[in-house]
Amino acid sequence: MARRPDPVALYERLQADDLDGALLAGLMDYVPDAADACQLPGHADLPDRLQAVQRQLQRAxxxxxxxRDRAVRLARRDAExxxxxxxxxxxxxxxxxxxAAAAILARAKARAAAPRGS
Incomplete structure (x- = not known):
């Protein structure tokens, strides 16, 4: 079984504006637990905040x-x-x-090449 991300560590990384660190620590794998609200004194909204960041990242x-899909579609339309x-x-x-044209051209060339006056 995979290790559950530590909600306090995730929250602290987000507070420190370390989004990459929070992602590496498993932010997107975080699933709230009833006990998470009590893990950080004074921050009973910890699970809600972590989930809000998850939703914001998913939307982004x-x-x-x-x-990217639109850029590909527009490039294809431009090429077309x-x-x-x-x-x-x-x-x-x-x-x-x-x-018929080739025969007429051949006769004209033959007349032009024939010596005159004979």
Whole structure:
């Protein structure tokens, strides 16, 4: 069984503005117990405060995830829009002439190459 995080240590770290330390000490694994309210004299609200910080962190992490998802979605839309706006790529080779046009061109070249005046 996993060791239960010490609520007093978590509270003290939060009071010292050591959020990273509180997270490493198991803040997000904290589950309130009836005896927690009596562990720190003068702070009967200790379980409520720890749970409030848990909820605040969860909301912040969810907001960060939504922001990241939105950034990915906007980047994808921008790429799709840019792809629609850009001209199609130029072909690597010249297109073949239709057979009738090729025959006319061949006759014209043959006449131009023939010696004149004979």
């Amino acid at each position: 992490w969810q907001a960060r995830e939504r922001y 829009r840019d792809a629609r706006r850009s001209p199609p790529p130029a072909p690597d080779h010249t297109p073949a002439l239709p057979s």
